[in-house]
Amino acid sequence: MINVAVLGYGTIGSGVVEVLNTNGDSINKRAGDQINIKYVLDLREFPGDPVMDKLVHDVNIILEDPEVGIVVEVMGGVEPAYSFVKQALLKGKSVVTSNKELVAKHGAELIDLAKERNLNFLFEASVGGGIPIIRPLNQSLTADEIVEITGILNGTTNYILSKMSDEGIDFNTALKDAQEKGYAERNPAADVEGHDACRKIAILSSLAFGMQVDFEDIYTEGITHISDIDIKYAKALEARVKLFASSIRENDRCVYAMVAPVMIRANHPLYSVNDVFNGIFVRGNVIGDVMFYGSGAGKLPTASAVVADVVDAAKHIGKNIWTIWSSKKLELTDVNEVENRFFVRLEQKDDSVKEQVAALFGNVEEVQCADVQGEYAFITRSITEQQMKEKKEKLNGVLNVIRVRF
Amino acid sequence: MINVAVLGYGTIGSGVVEVLNTNGDSINKRAGDQINIKYVLDLREFPGDPVMDKLVHDVNIILEDPEVGIVVEVMGGVEPAYSFVKQALLKGKSVVTSNKELVAKHGAELIDLAKERNLNFLFEASVGGGIPIIRPLNQSLTADEIVEITGILNGTTNYILSKMSDEGIDFNTALKDAQEKGYAERNPAADVEGHDACRKIAILSSLAFGMQVDFEDIYTEGITHISDIDIKYAKALEARVKLFASSIRENDRCVYAMVAPVMIRANHPLYSVNDVFNGIFVRGNVIGDVMFYGSGAGKLPTASAVVADVVDAAKHIGKNIWTIWSSKKLELTDVNEVENRFFVRLEQKDDSVKEQVAALFGNVEEVQCADVQGEYAFITRSITEQQMKEKKEKLNGVLNVIRVRF
Numbered sequence: 078m079i080n081v082a083v084l085g086y087g088t089i090g091s092g093v094v095e096v097l098n099t100n101g102d103s104i105n106k107r108a109g110d111q112i113n114i115k116y117v118l119d120l121r122e123f124p125g126d127p128v129m130d131k132l133v134h135d136v137n138i139i140l141e142d143p144e145v146g147i148v149v150e151v152m153g154g155v156e157p158a159y160s161f162v163k164q165a166l167l168k169g170k171s172v173v174t175s176n177k178e179l180v181a182k183h184g185a186e187l188i189d190l191a192k193e194r195n196l197n198f199l200f201e202a203s204v205g206g207g208i209p210i211i212r213p214l215n216q217s218l219t220a221d222e223i224v225e226i227t228g229i230l231n232g233t234t235n236y237i238l239s240k241m242s243d244e245g246i247d248f249n250t251a252l253k254d255a256q257e258k259g260y261a262e263r264n265p266a267a268d269v270e271g272h273d274a275c276r277k278i279a280i281l282s283s284l285a286f287g288m289q290v291d292f293e294d295i296y297t298e299g300i301t302h303i304s305d306i307d308i309k310y311a312k313a314l315e316a317r318v319k320l321f322a323s324s325i326r327e328n329d330r331c332v333y334a335m336v337a338p339v340m341i342r343a344n345h346p347l348y349s350v351n352d353v354f355n356g357i358f359v360r361g362n363v364i365g366d367v368m369f370y371g372s373g374a375g376k377l378p379t380a381s382a383v384v385a386d387v388v389d390a391a392k393h394i395g396k397n398i399w400t401i402w403s404s405k406k407l408e409l410t411d412v413n414e415v416e417n418r419f420f421v422r423l424e425q426k427d428d429s430v431k432e433q434v435a436a437l438f439g440n441v442e443e444v445q446c447a448d449v450q451g452e453y454a455f456i457t458r459s460i461t462e463q464q465m466k467e468k469k470e471k472l473n474g475v476l477n478v479i480r481v482r483f
Numbered sequence: 484m485i486n487v488a489v490l491g492y493g494t495i496g497s498g499v500v501e502v503l504n505t506n507g508d509s510i511n512k513r514a515g516d517q518i519n520i521k522y523v524l525d526l527r528e529f530p531g532d533p534v535m536d537k538l539v540h541d542v543n544i545i546l547e548d549p550e551v552g553i554v555v556e557v558m559g560g561v562e563p564a565y566s567f568v569k570q571a572l573l574k575g576k577s578v579v580t581s582n583k584e585l586v587a588k589h590g591a592e593l594i595d596l597a598k599e600r601n602l603n604f605l606f607e608a609s610v611g612g613g614i615p616i617i618r619p620l621n622q623s624l625t626a627d628e629i630v631e632i633t634g635i636l637n638g639t640t641n642y643i644l645s646k647m648s649d650e651g652i653d654f655n656t657a658l659k660d661a662q663e664k665g666y667a668e669r670n671p672a673a674d675v676e677g678h679d680a681c682r683k684i685a686i687l688s689s690l691a692f693g694m695q696v697d698f699e700d701i702y703t704e705g706i707t708h709i710s711d712i713d714i715k716y717a718k719a720l721e722a723r724v725k726l727f728a729s730s731i732r733e734n735d736r737c738v739y740a741m742v743a744p745v746m747i748r749a750n751h752p753l754y755s756v757n758d759v760f761n762g763i764f765v766r767g768n769v770i771g772d773v774m775f776y777g778s779g780a781g782k783l784p785t786a787s788a789v790v791a792d793v794v795d796a797a798k799h800i801g802k803n804i805w806t807i808w809s810s811k812k813l814e815l816t817d818v819n820e821v822e823n824r825f826f827v828r829l830e831q832k833d834d835s836v837k838e839q840v841a842a843l844f845g846n847v848e849e850v851q852c853a854d855v856q857g858e859y860a861f862i863t864r865s866i867t868e869q870q871m872k873e874k875k876e877k878l879n880g881v882l883n884v885i886r887v888r889f
Contacts, residue, residue, distance in 0.1 A: 100768065207769075220787045363505065366778070372770070375771070380626075
């Protein structure tokens with residue numbers, strides 16, 4: 078029997094208990110031993126709940142119990158999760174977590190700590206909810222040099238953008254709908270400003286390139302500036318607007334990373350990833366393009382990934398599963414040097430706007446949208462972020478700028 | 484240093500050598516040891532080729548060399564591959580293979596043989612080319628009961644169907660194009676009759692349900708009966724025709740498996756899997772829907788999956804990676820009991836055809852296609868395969884029947 082302690086009895090914690098109850102037999106068969114939840118840590122009481130008699134309020138009961146082999150951390154946030162996880166590893170317990178803040182901030186250190194002690198620190202559920210992506214990156218794509226990882230990694234923003242596109246509504250109406258459905262928090266900043274996607278692409282990049290990618294270094298732009306007018310233009314272009322979190326290696330070791338809305342067309346593998354779903358596109362130098370798709374959040378999909386990690390930890394008692402993520406920092410390329418095409422919308426009072434654009438950008442692709450009046454819209458050729466920034470300052474009446482990937 | 488012998492220096496064998504040469508440094512880092520190709524077995528000579536001095540014509544040189552730790556079998560076909568692989572395992576060598584015929588036929592036995600000897604028998608490349616699917620099924624989706632696996636598992640037929648749809652050409656013209664591009668064999672039966680997809684879904688089903696699914700038991704229908712007229716109707720229905728290989732569990736342990744063309748619409752995750760790409764859709768009882776997408780064939784993508792298995796075998800010298808695939812046979816449900824909706828095309832000489840259809844099927848969904856005259860087409864409600872078979876015998880002038888998944 079392998080005793081597990083679950084830290085946090087919120088949505089995911091209760092999902093973990095539910096998954097183990099639902100599929101216990103086959104899970105135990107796959108783990109090669111019986112997985113038993115011995116403790117659930119939460120400050121709250123849950124009278125009448127089946128876990129009531131396993132509930133503890135003091136983490137030390139768990140840390141000091143030598144019978145606990147695996148600690149599942151599903152509290153979220155950096156502290157006290159970091160202290161609890163670190164102590165658990167120091168006490169000889171493997172740790173499974175769904176906590177992207179913790180992994181993005183302290184992943185390299187906790188992986189090393191686990192390695193030194195023949196334990197495991199596993200975090201499949203921290204990116205892409207139930208989608209298997211951490212383990213495939215770590216164990217399946219080992220013959221490749223990763224050239225690009227691009228993900229739709231945040232279900233809330235993908236839902237909002239899909240809703241805006243499907244129903245022609247504006248950002249605030251779509252956000253309200255997402256909040257009513259429970260897809261967005263009352264304070265939605267972490268999602269709509271791109272911070273959540275930023276931490277996730279930092280984790281994936283660190284794994285793909287084997288070095289520490291600090292999330293603070295990643296240029297991050299959210300979707301709050303995307304309007305229903307932008308979506309109309311996207312439709313006229315047979316494109317969709319998606320919040321992409323990308324990490325791209327150009328010429329050997331020069332990597333840049335960015336979270337920003339982009340326009341893509343149907344030929345991009347992530348075009349069909351809509352609503353709350355996530356998708357992760359990986360390009361390797363020999364495998365070519367692969368894509369992983371599924372529920373990026375939600376109680377049971379995320380709990381499924383957590384429990385799969387518990388099974389793996391149970392199968393590897395005393396054996397570390399090697400993860401390449403050194404604490405050596407990867408210096409990202411200055412994002413100003415990155416090239417993109419840009420979709421630009423300007424106020425059009427008269428025809429002088431065209432002359433202004435031609436003088437600044439040379440030949441551009443004009444974009445017509447039957448529904449929109451009083452604007453001049455175009456797509457630039459491929460220019461650097463720095464060039465775009467400088468040109469934007471010289472332009473009058475800029476309404477919006479969105480990167481274009483076609 | 485870990486010595487590897489490659490059996491077969493064809494497309495994939497030479498791809499394996501190329502991948503190890505291209506990404507040797509990072510592969511060795513991930514394997515934790517240097518991977519060295521000591522032998523290449525082939526009956527042919529390759530004068531001037533870099534592997535020339537590693538070439539042997541007698542498999543016994545490899546089998547009798549205790550320095551060889553991993554044997555890579557990329558010859559294809561059941562024999563002599565089966566004998567060579569079995570002997571290699573008996574001689575204490577782990578085996579990596581890309582050979583779907585071998586795995587579908589003898590997988591359970593070879594897995595057991597490896598398990599008993601603390602070796603590994605790995606076969607990621609046997610299904611979906613480079614797409615990670617075997618390892619995710621085996622190691623990531625362990626918290627779930629798999630409810631459905633449906634794949635577009637054959638790139639050749641997917642290319643032909645995509646080409647027919649994009650260009651409005653008939654099956655034979657599209658097949659000829661595929662042959663000219665090297666996507667189809669001169670004798671295309673294994674692909675276009677569905678045999679290749681059948682073996683692959685047998686492998687995935689065996690892994691998903693943990694028991695032996697015999698490919699001979701799987702109802703298999705190819706795409707040779709799909710005409711350009713069918714594709715026109717599909718377009719009128721905003722649908723695409725895809726060759727699906729499916730394995731579905733209904734009410735607990737009753738599983739049916741089928742390879743057949745189906746019509747799907749844009750809301751199906753596999754709708755956007757076009758050209759030579761493969762996609763595999765998995766539904767679990769807690770994870771929900773996940774999908775894996777990528778190059779299903781091709782020299783380097785397949786070699787990437789083979790080499791990833793070599794890395795895994797190298798990391799697990801003396802330790803078996805547990806695979807649940809018992810030799811106990813899974814009795815599939817009689818396919819006649821399976822329910823589907825069917826698209827049916829009939830010759831229409833006069834209006835009596837409608838009466839005949841109404842009498843046999845009750846209410847149906849009529850399908851209009853502006854380009855097609857002299858036919859009556861409709862979609863049935865959900866009925867069993869047996870019912871469809873019986874009704875079809877009573878119908879006059881049946882032109883085609885295609886299953887519908889919407």
